[in-house]
Each structure stands twice: as structure tokens, then as C-alpha cells.
Amino acid sequence: MVWLKKGNTGSEVKKYQEYLSKLGYYKGVIDSSFGPVMEKAVIKFQQDNKLTVDGIIGDQTARIIMNRLYPPQPGQYKIYLLDQKVGGDVLQNPEIAQNIPQTAFSKQIFDLCKQGSVVVELGRGATSKKLMIEAGIHGNEEEANIAAMRYLEIMKGLDIPGKIYIIPFAIPKDTAKNSRTFNGTDPNRTANQAGTPGNVLINFAASKGIKYILDVHSGGGVNVKGLVFYRYFDEPSWFSYIQKRYGCTGQKIAGIIGSIRKVANGKSINCITLEVERDTQPTSTMAVVDYNMLHAAAQYLGFP
Numbered sequence: 042m043v044w045l046k047k048g049n050t051g052s053e054v055k056k057y058q059e060y061l062s063k064l065g066y067y068k069g070v071i072d073s074s075f076g077p078v079m080e081k082a083v084i085k086f087q088q089d090n091k092l093t094v095d096g097i098i099g100d101q102t103a104r105i106i107m108n109r110l111y112p113p114q115p116g117q118y119k120i121y122l123l124d125q126k127v128g129g130d131v132l133q134n135p136e137i138a139q140n141i142p143q144t145a146f147s148k149q150i151f152d153l154c155k156q157g158s159v160v161v162e163l164g165r166g167a168t169s170k171k172l173m174i175e176a177g178i179h180g181n182e183e184e185a186n187i188a189a190m191r192y193l194e195i196m197k198g199l200d201i202p203g204k205i206y207i208i209p210f211a212i213p214k215d216t217a218k219n220s221r222t223f224n225g226t227d228p229n230r231t232a233n234q235a236g237t238p239g240n241v242l243i244n245f246a247a248s249k250g251i252k253y254i255l256d257v258h259s260g261g262g263v264n265v266k267g268l269v270f271y272r273y274f275d276e277p278s279w280f281s282y283i284q285k286r287y288g289c290t291g292q293k294i295a296g297i298i299g300s301i302r303k304v305a306n307g308k309s310i311n312c313i314t315l316e317v318e319r320d321t322q323p324t325s326t327m328a329v330v331d332y333n334m335l336h337a338a339a340q341y342l343g344f345p
Contacts, residue, residue, distance in 0.1 A: 044329070045098040049075040052286045053333060057098055060106050061086060100142070104195045111199040111345050118163045118197045120149065124241045125157035127223070129214035136183040136324050137216065141190045146197060150190070154213035158238070160245070161193055163205040170203030170342055173246045174335065176257040178229045178239060178301060180215025184259035184317050184324055188331035192339075199345055206249065212238050230299040233307075243304050253279075254312040255338050256301045257331060259319035264290045267330045270314040272296070273306050279313055279341055286337040287330075313338070 045054055054075045061067035061079075066086045069078035080096040087094045090105050098106075131154050132138045141147055153159045176189035189209035196205070210216050215223055222228070223238055232239025246254055253275075267289035271280040280291045296303030296312075305312035315334045317327040339345075 044100070044103060045075055047075050047077070047080045047096060054079070057103075057106070060110060064106070064109055100191065100194065107195050107199060107345060111201070117165065117200065118161055120153065120159060120161050122153060122156055123158045123160050123208065123245060124238055127212045127214050127238050128155050128157040129212075129217035130155050131186070131210055131213050131216045133217040134180075134183060134219050136219075137186060140183070140187045140325055140328060142194075144194065146194060147190060150193075150209060154210050154216075158208055158211055158213060158241075161197065161207045161209070163193075163196055163199070163207065164201035164203050166204045167202040170344070171206070171249060171251045172204070172253045172255065172339060172342055172344065173206045173208070173242075173249075173251045174255045174257065174339075175208045175211050175242055175301065177209070177216050178211045178242075178256070179227075179258065180212055180218060180220045180223075182221075182259040182319060183216070183219075184319060184328040184331050185257040185315075186210055186216060187324070187328035188335050189257060191328070191332050192335055196345065201344060203342075203344065204249075205339065205344060206245075206251065208242065211242060229301060230297065232301050232304040233299045239299075239301050239304065242301065243308065243310075246305065246310060247308050252310055253342060254301070254305050254310055255335060256305075256312055256314040257335060258314055259317045259327060259331065261318070261320040263316045263318040265318055265322060265327075265330070266290065267334050268292065268316040269334065270294060270296075270302065270316070274309070274311045276311050276313050279311065279338065282341040283334050283337045286340075287333050289330075289334055 055073040067082040176185035231237040269291040302312045317330045
């Protein structure tokens, strides 16, 4: 998926101007506008790093930029199974198969998903900062899964001082079937019930001492710039940071009984829900919006 190219403007352009400036490639003004000077910097970076030279910041170029800023460290991520009751072949879902590049890393995730939900643990744990990112509690919201996998591909192996726990497919079985329900019930209404997929996620967060959760979704009737649900603790400030970066809307409302957000708040965990439009916009386009909000939310906590 294309991220940024000549003619684009906005906070995401500014971010990469700053990145390339730190690396010594961008010599222009940090003005949030992808002009000829920025394009020249991207081309030079691509040439020096033996990438496809097109002047466009796509997934591969972005990943290498991050690798240069935060050099990978051996053993900086771990992969393990969480809930073995929810396994499924997520590649049976055409939106997943078409929109997530099948790299060696993603293939490992896809294969493990057949056995259950997968956790990817990133970072050294040198600080107390801990974040959990959960995507796809509803199996028909592929934009969330795609955004989480994109974030993983870029962040895996970076020298992250804290800890990020990412569950890119909360219920692989449902993603495989493009189903909103798990065994006939909405899994985002039963997280208060022992042993349910949502309950397993919350208990995992509590066991790790995680105080911030990103609950990543998509749905109908959402502003094309995205929507954040928030209410308690540090959540209003968290939302405001994301909104300033990307112009998303927000709603300050309590969580629904049995929802991930409601149950997390009951355990004194900050939990915001990220929503993007699912029904009227292309999946690939809205996955980028989900990713942008997700990335900004992580940056609020000081992560890359």
C-alpha cells in the first residue's frame, strides 16, 4: 500500500520529514508538504539502502527508515500463543490474503493463528511503559487486523525500551469466516464472562501489568478520518493527542456492558477504541487510517 508521495500534505508527511532530517537526507523546511526536496531525499535514501527507487514512502521504505533510526536488536520480539480455543486460517478471508503482504514474518503469524490467538511481544522492558494492541475482536473488521500487522512489520525488532504486546487477530476463527460473532454471540459483549475470548485478553493485560489498551475496530457510519471512543483516566488526553495528529473525531462515552473497554476500565486500565469506516470505503484505504491512529496512540506513550 502506498503511504506518502509527492503532493501529499499533513502530519504524516511532517513526521517523515523529521525522520529523514535526523538521518541526514532531508535538508528542507519541516512544513508537512511532500515537495521536490522531500522526494529527492526519499530517492537518495532508497538508493543508499538498495530499495526500489520511486520517491514514494511505502511499507518497505518506511520500515527501513525506522530500522535506521532505531537499529534492530537480536531477540527484541517474541511470539507465543494466547487463547487456543479460537484458532483459524485467517488467509481464508480474502481481505486478509489480499491486503497483508506474505513476508516470512507474517507467514509465521498466519500459521500460528491456526492454533489460536497470537501475541507478539516487542521491546526490552527497560521502562514501566506497557501497551497492548488488540485487533479483530470482531472477525468482520479486517481493517483492524491489517493495521496491526502493518505496525508489527515496521516495529518488530526495533530497540523499544518499554513493552508492546500486539494481538493482531483476537479471534482467528472468526476472521477466517468474516464473522462478527463467536459461537453465536458477540464477543465484545461477553468480556466480563470467564473463559470468553475477550475475558482472556483482559486477564492477559492485567497479568502483565498493562495500563493502556488499544481496542482496534472498524464499523459502519464512521467519519473517514476515524473515530475514537474514550472516557476514563488518561483516555481524554490520549484521544486529544491522536486527534491533533490526524483530525479524527471522538466520543466520550462509557463502554457497553461486557465490552473490552468496559471490562478494562473496571480493572483501572486505560482503553480506547479506534474505529474506521468499514462499509462505504475501500478496506486498504481505511486500514491506513486505522494504522495512523494506532501509530499515534503508541507515540503518545513514547513508543517509536
